[in-house]
Amino acid sequence: MSRFVFFVFTLFATLFSQWALAVPVSSTSSSSNSTSPVLEKRVDHHGRGTWFEVGLGNCGKWSVDSDKIVAIAKSRYDENNGxxxxxxxxxxxxxxxxxxxxxxxxxxxxxxxxxLDMSPSLFKQFEPLSIGELNIEWNFMPKGWHP
Structure with a gap:
């Protein structure tokens, strides 16, 4: 009898634990031809937004002030090797x-x-450059996503 109770308990525990797992969502990337699901977890960050004169970035790409780009904290960049x-x-x-x-x-x-440090044109979408600093909320979009 105890084996039967153990079996039933294990069966129900397994079924209910499946509801707690992350749910895959379809990637909305138009740059990727992959239709495989990705797991999405949104984390909101609250920080300071400033602006800088862009050029050759740490990612190895050249930008101009009119590009809508940001620089993330060097500690965050180094933590995940860019x-x-x-x-x-x-x-x-x-x-x-x-x-x-x-x-x-x-x-x-x-x-x-x-x-986040923003290109001048991006910062101007929020406030004039003379403001210098913003209180922002931001989050990473899924890898491969673009507007």
């Missing part, structure tokens, strides 16, 4: 609610872990 290069982020200005997407092409030595 794996976020070419990944898009979603940014929202906490003061006015304005939103934009930007491409990671550089790292920022003076940025805190939750901060």
């Amino acid at each position: 794996a976020n290069c070419g990944q898009w982020v979603s940014i929202t200005d906490q003061k006015n609610g304005r939103h934009a997407y930007a491409l990671i092409l550089d790292s920022c030595q003076s940025c805190g872990r939750q901060d």
Whole structure:
């Protein structure tokens, strides 16, 4: 009898544990021909948004001030060996609610872990350059995604 109870308990535990697993979602990337599912986990970061004069970024690409790019904290860049290069982020200005997407092409030595340094044209989508600093909320978009 105890084996039967153990079997039933194990069966139900296995079935219920499946509901707690991450659910695959389809990739919406138009740059990827892959239809395999990806797991998506969104983490919102709250930090400081500043701007910088762009050029040759740490990701090895040249940019100009009119490009919509960001530099992530050097500590974050180093932690994953630059794996976020070419990944898009979603940014929202906490003061006015304005939103934009930007491409990671550089790292920022003076940025805190939750901060982003923005190209001038990207920063201007939120506020004039004379403001200098914004309170932002941002998150990584899934790898391969682009607007």
